[in-house]
Amino acid sequence: MRGGWPWWTGWPWWTGWAAVVVLGLVVGLGVPVLLRERASARWPVTAADLAAGRTALDALDVGTVLDVPPYDRARFGTAWADVDRNGCSTRDDVLRRDLTAVRLDTDRCTVLAGVLADPYTGRRIPFRRGPGSADVQVDHVVALADAWASGAFAWDPRARERFANDPANLLAVDGAANQDKGAADASGWLPPDPGxxxxxxxxxIRVKSAYALSVTPPERAALATALTTCTTTP
Structure with a gap:
């Protein structure tokens, strides 16, 4: 030994431990990023869609709307109203669109069974109408309470009912994840599956842009950060 470390290394004894710590930090920081990249690769978006999303986000009004009346779900009309006049409820329309192996009742509307590939959790969830129906729920991607607070309070009742039943803002998802989300915007909740x-x-962003709804500063920051996780295709 010379100078407190083995003569054959030429380096202090603690450099080995330091290298281990540094390597651990690199791995610890790199693995989550790699996992997020792999997860997002399951949900690629086109470069054009991403660019359009960023442009739309930049154009949204940013700020907190003041003097908003108290939210009431009834202000958005009858739940799952048949606004497209196809004879089926909006909820069944969405279940029929988003589930696979769908089995319908004799009315050709009511979804009795199917399988959901849940985008929020990555789980496959069997759906069967009955006591377990709530295992699969239809989420308002922009929650009605959020829409109310960001501008919908000023709409007429027919406009709010159309919004509440707009397929572009509706998604069949895991019931527990939907309950966990509640009325949160992107600053308070994002899907458990980071991909x-x-x-x-x-x-x-598309929904808020289409309906001229505002975003709060934290919400805008969260949406901008989420867009940095995208995997793009040409």
Whole structure:
């Protein structure tokens, strides 16, 4: 030994431990990023859609709307109203669109069974109408309470009912995840599966842009961050 470390190394004894610590930090920081990249690769978006989303986000009004009346779900009309006049409830329309192996009742509307590939959690969830129906729920991607607070309070009742039943803002999802989300905007909740964050953010941006709804500063920051996780295709 010379100078407190083995003569054959030429380095202090503690450099080995330092290298281990540094390597651990690199791995610890790199693995989550790699996992997020792999997850987002399951939900690629086109470069054009991503660019359009960023442009739309930049154009949204940013700020907190003041003097908003108290939210009431009834202000958005009858739940799952048949606004498209196809004879089926909006909820069944969405279940029929988003589930696979769908089995319908004799009315050709009511979804009795199917399988959901849940985008929020990545789980496959069997759906069967009955006591377990709530295992699959239809989420308002931009929650009605959020829409109310960001501008919908000023709409007429027919406009609010159309919004509440707009397929572009509706998604069949895991019931527990939907309950966990509640009325949160993107600053308070993003899908548990990080790979879906980009698609979820783009959908919220498109809806808010289409309906001229505002975003709060924290919400805008969260949406912008989610867009950095996107995997793009040409």
């Amino acid at each position: 879906y964050a980009c698609v979820y953010a783009l959908r919220q």
